[in-house]
Amino acid sequence: MAFEKYDFTPLSQSIHQGLIENVSPLLTTIIEWTIIGVLYLLFIALFGLLLVYAERKVCAAFQQRLGPMRVGPWGLLQTIADFVKLLMKELITPNRVDKFLYNLAPFIVIIVPFLTISVIPFAPGLQALDFDIGIFFVTAVSSVGVIGVLLAGWASNNKYSLIGGMRSGAQIVSYELSVGLSLITMVVLAGTMQVSEIVELQRGGWFLFKGHIPAIIAFVVFVVAGTAETNRGPFDLAEAESELTAGFHTEYSGIKFAFFFLAEYINLFIVSAMATIVFLGGWMPFHFGGFEAFNTIMDFIPGLIWFFMKVFGVIFLIMWFKWTFPRLRIDQILTLEWKYLLPINLFNILLMATIVLLGWHW
Amino acid sequence: MKSFLNYIAEVFNAIWTLLTGMKVTAKYFFTPWKNVTQQYPENRDTLKMFERFRGEVVMTHNEKNEHSCTGCGICEINCPNGSIEIISKTIVTEEGKKKKALDQHIYNLGMCTFCNLCIKNCPTGAIVMAQTFEHAVWDRTKLVKVLNKPGSLVMQDVKE
Numbered sequence: 001m002a003f004e005k006y007d008f009t010p011l012s013q014s015i016h017q018g019l020i021e022n023v024s025p026l027l028t029t030i031i032e033w034t035i036i037g038v039l040y041l042l043f044i045a046l047f048g049l050l051l052v053y054a055e056r057k058v059c060a061a062f063q064q065r066l067g068p069m070r071v072g073p074w075g076l077l078q079t080i081a082d083f084v085k086l087l088m089k090e091l092i093t094p095n096r097v098d099k100f101l102y103n104l105a106p107f108i109v110i111i112v113p114f115l116t117i118s119v120i121p122f123a124p125g126l127q128a129l130d131f132d133i134g135i136f137f138v139t140a141v142s143s144v145g146v147i148g149v150l151l152a153g154w155a156s157n158n159k160y161s162l163i164g165g166m167r168s169g170a171q172i173v174s175y176e177l178s179v180g181l182s183l184i185t186m187v188v189l190a191g192t193m194q195v196s197e198i199v200e201l202q203r204g205g206w207f208l209f210k211g212h213i214p215a216i217i218a219f220v221v222f223v224v225a226g227t228a229e230t231n232r233g234p235f236d237l238a239e240a241e242s243e244l245t246a247g248f249h250t251e252y253s254g255i256k257f258a259f260f261f262l263a264e265y266i267n268l269f270i271v272s273a274m275a276t277i278v279f280l281g282g283w284m285p286f287h288f289g290g291f292e293a294f295n296t297i298m299d300f301i302p303g304l305i306w307f308f309m310k311v312f313g314v315i316f317l318i319m320w321f322k323w324t325f326p327r328l329r330i331d332q333i334l335t336l337e338w339k340y341l342l343p344i345n346l347f348n349i350l351l352m353a354t355i356v357l358l359g360w361h362w
Numbered sequence: 363m364k365s366f367l368n369y370i371a372e373v374f375n376a377i378w379t380l381l382t383g384m385k386v387t388a389k390y391f392f393t394p395w396k397n398v399t400q401q402y403p404e405n406r407d408t409l410k411m412f413e414r415f416r417g418e419v420v421m422t423h424n425e426k427n428e429h430s431c432t433g434c435g436i437c438e439i440n441c442p443n444g445s446i447e448i449i450s451k452t453i454v455t456e457e458g459k460k461k462k463a464l465d466q467h468i469y470n471l472g473m474c475t476f477c478n479l480c481i482k483n484c485p486t487g488a489i490v491m492a493q494t495f496e497h498a499v500w501d502r503t504k505l506v507k508v509l510n511k512p513g514s515l516v517m518q519d520v521k522e
Contacts, residue, residue, distance in 0.1 A: 062387045066399040324387040325380070340373065 006302040009125030036128050040117060044266055049079040051265040055319060062323040086261075089254035094157055097251070101155035106252065106259035108148035113266040115141045119195055120273045123283050123304040127196060134195035135187055138274060139180045142229070145267070146172045149238075152260070153248040164247025167330050168231055168238030174337040178225035181345040185218040185352045186211070186278045189361065199282035206281035210362045214352035219279045221341055221348070223317060226271035228333065230264060233322035237330050272314035276307065280314070283307040411493035416476040419469050420492045420509060427513035431488040433464035437480035445473040446480060464510060471497060472505035 015035075019028040053068070053076065060067030068075030093102065119134045121127040131137050146169050153165010189211045190198045198207075208215050228235040239247040249260045276282060283303030287295045328336070355361055390396075400409065411417065423429050433450040451465040467489075481489050489509065499505060 058391075061391050061394060061397075064390050064397050066397055066401070069401065320384060320387065320391075324383045344373070 006304070007124045012125060036118075040114065040128075044114065044117065044262075047269060048262045048265050049083070051269065051315070052079045052082070052261075054315075055265075058316065058319045059323050062320070083258060086254055086258040091254045091256065094251050097157045098155040101151045102251075103256075105148050105152035105155060106256040106263075108151065109145060109263045110259045110266075112142060112145040112148070113263055113270055115144075116270050117266070117273075120270070121196055121199055121277065121282055122307055123302065126304070130194065130196050133193045135183050135193045135198070135278070138270075139176070139183060142267075142270070143176055145263075148263075149248055152252070156248070156251040158251055160245055161248050161250050164238045164250070168248055171231070171235065171238065171330070171333055172229055174334055175225045175228040175341075178221055178337060178341045178345055179229055181342075181349060182218040182222040182225065183274070183278060185214060185345070185349050188349065188352050188356055189215065195277060199277060199284060202281040202284050205287065205362055206279065206284065208279045208281075211352060211355065212361070214348050214355060215279065217344065217348045218352070219275070221345055222275055222279070223271075223314070223321075225337075225341060226275065227318050227321055228337070230267040230271055232264065232268060233318060234325040234328050235333055236322075237327060237333065240327060268315060268318060269311065272311045272318065275314045276310040280310045281306075282310075411495065413493075415493045415495075416478060416491045417494045418471060418492045418497065419474065419480065419489050421467060421489050421511075423511055423513055427511060428515060429464075429488055429510055429513055430486040430515070431464045431467055431484075431510060432486060432515065433462055433467075434485065436483050436485060437489065440479045440483045442477060442479065443473055443475060445470045445475075463515060467509040468506065469509050470506050472502055 016028070016032070019031060023031070056078070057067040057075070068078040071078045071081050093099070116138055118128040119131065119137055129137075149172065150165050150169045153161050153163075153168070156162070156165075186198075186207055187193055189207060190201050192198065192201075201207075202210075204210075208219055211218075227233040231239055237247075239249060249257060252260060283306050285295075285298040285301060285303075285306055287298060402409075421429050421431060433448055435448045435450070438444075438446045438448045447466075447468040448464065449466040449468065450462050452460050453463045455461050476491075478491065481491060497505070
């Protein structure tokens with residue numbers, strides 16, 4: 001099949017062999033870590049810039065206007081200009097903040113997406129860490145982000161930041177349940193938590209189609225809970241400008257604010273990447289039943305391109321949510337989770353388990 | 363049992379309303395040719411305002427350089443902040459009667475609020491709103507304009 005030549009495993013194996021033959025094993029490991037780290041840093045920086053630009057353009061299109069057009073052709077340099085401005089701003093530390101916690105919070109918030117991104121398979125053979133419990137690792141590590149938010153709210157010595165941080169913390173902790181449970185629904189269907197195995201199992205068809213009704217319910221719940229996790233979309237009460245004067249990151253300026261800002265967009269990428277891996281087949285092409293000609297055409301597109309197309313699709317869906325719906329109050333946000341999403345999730349797991357046991361799926 | 367059925371009905375109703383909202387914004391997203399933004403300095407040559415646009419008060423003159431203003435002063439009375447000043451003179455007509463006529467119709471574009479009251483109340487329809495919009499000047503005295511060109515009255519003016 002044409003799809004096999006897009007495999008990245010020979011490339012990574014040849015790099016590994018070349019290093020092992022020439023330098024000691026310890027140095028090989030260190031060099032490999034450095035290469036992976038630098039690649040991920042570059043990827044996150046570029047992707048963050050791209051997502052900020054894409055959000056402004058997509059937002060403008062939904063509002064029947066044009067978005068940034070002046071800075072560079074079609075406004076492409078707008079995000080770079082924004083980041084240069086943020087880098088040059090003065091870092092004002094307010095009067096009686098808790099200095100250590102105040103400075104630590106942006107770092108926690110930006111390191112968490114770095115950790116999560118290491119288990120994402122971008123293409124066959126292009127995955128940094130392949131745990132047996134990959135899905136569990138993702139949910140566990142993304143929970144650490146709450147600490148950053150709560151620290152930022154508390155350490156700012158500002159009652160509005162504290163309220164914003166508490167609200168945001170409550171929201172993130174609540175919606176983690178829904179994210180975890182909907183991922184568990186798909187783990188029940190797959191039978192394994194290993195991320196590369198989950199993608200492999202979708203070779204015959206994406207999980208969204210294989211596990212029909214419960215998978216669709218789980219997908220909707222996952223996308224809604226994912227946008228609430230990242231404090232985005234209609235759930236952005238904690239950080240909206242017209243609410244608590246920017247909530248938990250009010251007292252941060254310059255590069256520290258840039259960390260919070262960037263972390264939000266990388267979290268958006270991570271939520272979309274998890275959605276595509278678990279529901280939409282990761283880097284698997286779109287095959288349709290018995291149409292062999294169609295399948296061979298689909299095979300010509302490399303796995304990397306498939307992955308990014310699907311991720312952009314889910315990101316577009318999440319942005320669509322943000323620019324359509326009005327903001328929810330904090331009590332409405334928590335009601336939605338505890339009274340609606342959680343019971344639906346639990347019932348859905350039961351349904352999926354029944355279907356898997358009875359074999360009523362493809 | 364009834365509250366449970368209400369719960370389920372609520373969930374489906376909520377999903378339906380959400381999808382209706384998303385349909386509206388999808389329609390906006392997929393018709394970008396209906397965007398209302400104008401890329402201003404680049405499209406100056408082709409940019410034309412709509413008919414009801416209130417740009418600037420001008421006095422219409424026909425080919426013989428005649429206008430319809432009788433110097434009655436109704437526009438000056440109606441202007442809310444005094445942007446119009448009518449200076450009239452007495453002329454002697456062919457029959458030898460003394461009549462009031464317009465000398466200068468002074469209009470201060472800097473103070474005008476574009477409320478359209480002068481135009482609505484003009485009995486002869488002498489003044490209209492033009493569709494020009496680039497009025498910026500470096501010197502504010504240039505904004506005080508005399509609207510009537512050196513011409514004369516239109517002979518047959520109907521009191522509309």
